[in-house]
Structures are given as structure tokens and as C-alpha cells.
Amino acid sequence: MFDTKKLTFLDGAMGTMLQRAGLQPGELPELVALNKPDMLTAIHRQYIEAGSDIVYANTFGANRRKLQKLGVSVEEVVMASIAAAKKACEDSSARIAPGARVALDVGPLGELLEPLGTLPFEAAVDMFAEIVRAGVKAGADCIVIETMTDLQEARAALIAAKENSDLPVLVTMSFDESGRTFTGCTAASMAATLTGLGADAIGVNCSLGPKQLLPILREICANTHLPVIAKPNAGLPDPVDGHYDLSPADFAEAMAEAVAAGVSVIGGCCGTNPDYIRALHERVKDMTPGQREIHRTSMVCTATKAVTIDGVRVIGERINPTGKKRFQQALLAGDMDYIVDMAIQQEDAGADILDVNVGYPGVEEAAMLPLVVRKLQEATNLPLMLDSTNPDALEAGLRVYCGKAAVNSVNGDEKVLARILPIVKKYGAAVVGLTLDETGLPRTADERIAIAKRILAAAESHGITRENLWIDCLTLTVSAQQDQARATLDAVRRVTEELHLPTVLGVSNISFGLPNRPLMARTFLTQAMAAGLTLPIINPNLTDMMDAIAAHRVLSGEDAGCRVYVDRFANAAAPAAAPAAPSAMTLEEAIVRGLKGDASRLAREAIASSTGLELVENVLIPALDKVGADYEAGRAFLPQLLSAAQAAQAVFAVIQESMGEGDAVRKGKVIIATVKGDIHDIGKNIVKTVMSNYGYQIIDLGRDVPPETIVEATLREDVCLVGLSALMTTTLPAMEETVRQLNKLPHPPAMMLGGAVVTPDYAEHLGCHYAKDAKASVEIARAILS
């Protein structure tokens, strides 16, 4: 139906046409199909007569959320709207193109998905699926998903369309002058993600005129092999009279540029009408869409960041429980903050992609992986590589991952390939192929290449293009199998030169059992990069390794003018000098002044001569109390209180390290949550930061938390203090409901309430403590948990 070489004409705006046809202000466009179907048919007919090959049925807002308020069903509206459009296709006598088709039009749900809003991803998929099923039943010829600004919502709609129909699917998003959508999605990320998920054509609609959209269209053209769609506004609207500033002729002229740039599916959005489509048709009908230069470089992305594998890109290996006791504990306890912290450290250390492995006995991986993916995507922009052999876990993780992920891994075993590749294909991920198979580890470079070729053939037979396959040539321990290091490096070189695929290596394996492991690991990394390695999996917190990569980027020419290299090392010299000056600062001062680094260093010194508990009781708590008292007296302010708390956190980390694992210094557990319907969580986060540094173990249930979840966690964790936050009068009922449910427990916990709209009287009325601020929360906890 769509082609990169042949033009397809879409229609123009519906809303303005309805008003022109006599729709009264206040009359709902969603109901026109039921009340005045002939009005729709007449509009569609005008577009077909102006040259549209495809008309969008009037179903843009036909979702459950909107329609249930109007007392009609999605199916009723969709059936009637598509019927009205089909009628126009059948009886347009003067049409230019024979056989106009009808698209089911799917717009945004009008409510933002998590984490930007509160709508869960699967709830969105479910709402879209209902529309798609109705559209299929009504006989739509294709599905259009349009005016999306959140890549995650576009994904939800596209997944729903693919899972519930075999119809072609067009997806267009709305961008602004910054080249991003309102939610920050880039054109490259949009193109990679939607192409991967199996859209049939992608592009832009609404928000701007054709001129402003041209750079964005070019970017999309370069990042997908699919036909590209442009359905811009008739320029920009005037706020006073709502009039758009481009004439049909100007619009058509600007669109001709888009066609020359390679756009092949064209129409208009707000402010356009059949005159615009007619002018457009006239102007470009004899044009052939311009030749496009499409990047074939491997890439992964999140909505806001694309990582192209056109040089060495670091995959951080730290999110993995293997051999890490603290990480294992965090996983078993569901301690997301610890895992998020691992991600942040690696991002700050220069990782480009994060490997995510949450497989551990006792962890339900298929539930944990999507949860961790969601948490990580809130805290970091980096693309993720989902590391699992469990297909259910991979599918669950890929489904919620916003962007284009990588999967680690498949191997040459046919059974593994058959199990994992369909999932990789469905969600449009890149995948790592390990050069081993059911017969075991290969011995030579030749064997590795043979397996790599087999994996490549299998991937291509599943419709996975070669830039989406990365080959891992396997690092073996050189002290145990010395000849294998050579074989690995040879294989890396040959995969690079003969197969032209990116290569992955877990580098640190090389040095097990040897002294001076860092030297061995770095030397191997350097040789592997020289052989063509693009994706080393390493601990980016090891400066040595990152230094070697910085040097490599100079030698490879990627670091133009050695700029990054010079910055890295010229600036590194300065802080190195600082600790030389002996400081007379005490640990208490460091905490009070919020100096994290100093506090950590001084705690390390102090722990040599006293126990962790002594440090907490004699230094840490008094220091925090001093800041707390200053805060209350108006001598210190919230940022200082929090800086001190964060310095204390660093001290806590040192103490915990010295005491081994466990929570011996923790005082008691407190659950905190922002209530259902409330998405403002800064107050709750402040309380969490301050309280946890007084030694309380904070179980943070997040924001928009249903009462049931809070009750369930209270029982499970057996806590006696729950803190609830609400910011708006509209969410106070949810707070009351939570208090009511908690009070029904056999042993109700004490509760403290806070937030902008909570007053002492209100809290007292509900039989709860009033937490004026974070400091007050600490006092309440002291009184209750002591």
C-alpha cells in the first residue's frame, strides 16, 4: 500500500471541516458518526475528490477513556465512523485516484503514560487494542497512529495494532522546532524504535508547518528504510482567530521540498482542507520522491538518546548479581534504589549502554526484569542491554522498554535461536550472538566464525537485519587456556573485516587467577580494540579501562582534535592535588557542611578506631541534629539539610561496608508513599533522604500508590510507621481511603501525613501524626520506633 518511490496522498484536517459543515461549539466530534454520519461522508468525499488515496475515519478520539463519559462504546463509534468513510470511497464520482481507502485513526489517549503520568503501559495497550479490534471488525484498510508525543504511547498503540490485526500500520509523531517531541523523543530514536516494532510507514504530523518540519523529516528519512510520512499543519495558528498562516499554494510548495527529500506519503493536518490537498496533488503528482541516504550503522536508543555503534561504545557490566553479595541482597529485597545507584555510577563514569542482569535463585525474573527496566529508565537516559536466557523475562523486559534495546544473548544452538529470535524481532531489538553452541566452546577462530555465520543466517531468516546482530567471540581465562586469547582476538578481527558486524567481549574474564589483573585486562582490551572490538563489556568505574578507551578513541580518530582526551587528563590532574593539603576538618564538620567526599574519607579513617554503631551514635546523629536544629531556627535551609543528609549517607555506606553485609545499624523500618492519583513526589523524596540518614530503613513505594499496595507492603514488611504524602485537595480522598484501610488491619501502623494541603487539624481528625517537614518526620519516627 505504501512505497518509498511512489506518492500516496492522505487527507487534510477533520476538525475544521466539521466546524465549517456546521458542527456547533460544544458538540462532540466523536459523536458525529452516530448523529450526523452524512456530514462525515461529505467531508471524506471532498478529500477524495481533491486527490486523497487514503482518508482518515473520524476515530481520532474514539477511546474508552473519552467515550465512556459520553455513554457510547468504542465499537459503536468506530463502526459508524468507518462506515461513513467507506461510503465516501464508494460513491465519489469525481475522484482522481481510483479505490480510495479508509484508515482507522488512532490518536493519543489524552492521559500521559507512566512515568510522565499515571497510566500504566499495559492499560494503554489494552485501550488501544479495543480500538484496533473495532477497526478491524469495521473493515478498515489500514491503521494510522498519529499526533503522538510520547514514544512509549506510540509503542503501546503500535504493539496493540500488531497484536490485534494484520493491517498495515502508519505511525506519525508531533515534533517541535527543537527537533524533538514534547516529551523529548528524538527523530532518530523514534525512527529506530517504530521501525523495529514493525510499522509500515512512519513520519510526522501536526504541531508545525511543512517548512519547520523539513529538518526532522530529513532525519527520519536517514534513519529508516520505511516510507516516510508528512502531514503538517498549514503553518502556525493565530491565537486570536485560530487562522493558519500558509495558503494552499505555499503549503504545496513547501511540501514539494519534503517530497524531494524522500518523503512519499503526504497530506495535511490542522488548518488544511480539500483546497490544500488539491493544491498539493497538483504540485507534486508527477514527482518521484527523492533518493534517500539511509544510515545502516548499528544503534540502540532510549526515547531521548541514541547510541550509534560507529566506534568503541562501553557496555557497563555492574548490574549483575553474579558474585556480588550486596547486589543479591538488594534483588531479593526488591531494593531498587541500590540498583538505580549502580546505573547512575556507571553513567557518570562514561558507560554508553548498561547491561541488566537480574537472574538469581529466588528472584522471579519475568517480573523483576520489567520492573528494573522501568526504574532504570526513570533514572538514566542510557540504552539498556537485557541480559537473560529466560524468554519470558526478555519479552516482559522488552515490552516495557521505551526505545530500542539490545538482548544478551543467543548462541549457535538452534533451540536457543528459535526461542529468542522471534522475541528480538517482535520488539525490534539488537541481539548479541555468542559464538558457542550446544556442543560447547569453540577452540579456534574458524569455529567461532562458522558459528557467527550460522547465527547471522538464523537472524536474517527471522527478519532481523544484520546491523542488529552483535557477535561475542568469547573471552576465556588466559591463565587456564592460553591459546584461546589469540583465537578470540583473531575472531574479533575476522568478524569485523569479513562479516562487518559489531563485536562484543566481556573483557575482565581474561585475567582470572593472575596477579595484577588490571594490567592484563587493560592490555587485552587494548589489543581487542585494535582488532576491531566495538562493544567491550566492562566495569566503567575502573578508571584504568576507561583511560585506555579514551586513548583508543584518539588513535582511531574518533576523538577529533584529541579534545575529549585532553579534557579528561588535563582536568584529572587538578583534583589529584587537593587531598595533599591536610585538612583539619572533623567528620562532624564534613557532614554539617554537606561535603560528601570528605565525609566518606574521614569516616574511613574513623572506622579504624571505633565501631560503626559508635560512629552513628556519637558523630553522625549529633551532626545531623545540629543541622536539623539550625534548619528549624532558620540558620540552615532545605538544600543544606539535604546536603548534610547525603554526606551522612556516604558515611553510612562506609560503616556498612566495614560491618559486612546486613542492616545492623538500621533503626527501624518506615514505609513512605505518595497516595493514589498524586504524582508530585518531591516532598516524599525529601523525607526519604533525611530519614534514611538518621538510620531508618525506608521502604519507598513511590508515587501514585494505591491503598491496597500500601496495606500489602505494611503487612509484608511488618512495619509500625507509615508516612503518606498528598499535594492536592483532589488526592486527599485517596489519603483518607489509605488511612481507613490501614486502620482496618489487626495491628494498624502509626501513620504520619504530610504534603502541601495537609494541615495539623486534618491529620488529627484522621487520628494520624502531622509531619510538617522532613525533620518533623524524624521526630515522629524517634517517638514511635524508639
Next chain:
Amino acid sequence: MELNMQEALRYLGAQSPDAALLTGLTALAEELQSRITPRFTWALTDTAELALPGQLAQRMLADCPRSAVLVCTLGAEFDRWMRQLSARDMARAVMLDALGSVYVEAGCDAAENAIRARFPGKHLTDRFSPGYGDLPLDVQPRLLESAGAGRIGVAVTDTLMMTPQKSVSAIVGIADAPQPARVRGCAHCALNKTCPYRKAGATCHV
């Protein structure tokens, strides 16, 4: 766009900040302005069509057959930055939150100036928003619809919270005669019983 740093400090409860806090706040303000530009949109409506309930709206718009509804937002990028910063450094996160609040207000000022420029010779009322006085929050969906807030990516949840978080909707009446101040001051404020500034013997100066 000028940021009202005094106001940001007030949100932080820091009327007499030390040099370190001021330096940190100023640097963060610069970063905020380089990373994010407030977006706004507005539309002209018939005041009668808006049908705003309550005395505040009635009093404010008494002389205004037409009103402009404006919406301003720092966008989802601010929310994302805020989440990421909250995971890294809460002290800076609260500073960013305070700066975000004054930044979106500055965006509203810019929107108001744009409106003013389109109506030479007319007089605008004070800007007011749902939640002020007796203007209920449940007019929010209507206001967003009327301003075309979808064009700048602003939506409202079932619990009437706007997303992205740093978003403001407001109404400005357009009159032929000069309009007295009718919103500013504690007498008009719904929070005048519980306000922490009043308790401390001060005002928020709004």
C-alpha cells in the same frame, strides 16, 4: 527570561542564604535556562462560554466579555531531569524544583506579554488560575481544551493534576478600562489559614 531568584529562595525557605547556596542556585539556574525553554500557548475565548463558576471568576471578569486562556509548561524534559537529579542529589533536586516554579511563572509572564501585545489599548486583569480563591480545580480540563494545551504537550490526570509537573494554566480577562488588583494579597488566598509564611509573620508577596 528573567528568573526571580528571591522567589526561588523563598520556596526553599532560605531568605538569608549563604554564599555557597547562592552560587549553587545561580549555576543551576543557568543550566536550567540553557537546557529548557518554557513553551506556552494561548487562545481567545468568550468569557460567557468559559462559564467559570464561583465569585472570584465573576469578580475578575466582570468587565471582560473576552478572556484569554494561557497554558505554560517546562515540558517533560524538566520532569525527566528532576527524576534523574532526585536519584543523584536531593539537595540540588529541591533547588531545581524551586527554580522550575519561578521559571514557569516567567513563562506565564511572557505569555501574558504576548497577549497584551495583541490587544493594544485594552487592559488585562490579574492572571488567575484554578485553585485561587473559589475557582475550583475541576475547570482544569476545560481550560486546557480551550487553550489548545495539547499543542504544547500539557494534559490533566483524572485527579486533576497537570502533566508535565511544571505546568500552569491561567485566565486573563481583557477589558476596556483599567482593572484593579483583585487576586494578589492574603485576603483572596485559599491558603490564608494554613500558610507557613503568615504563621511566621510574613507574606509570600504574591
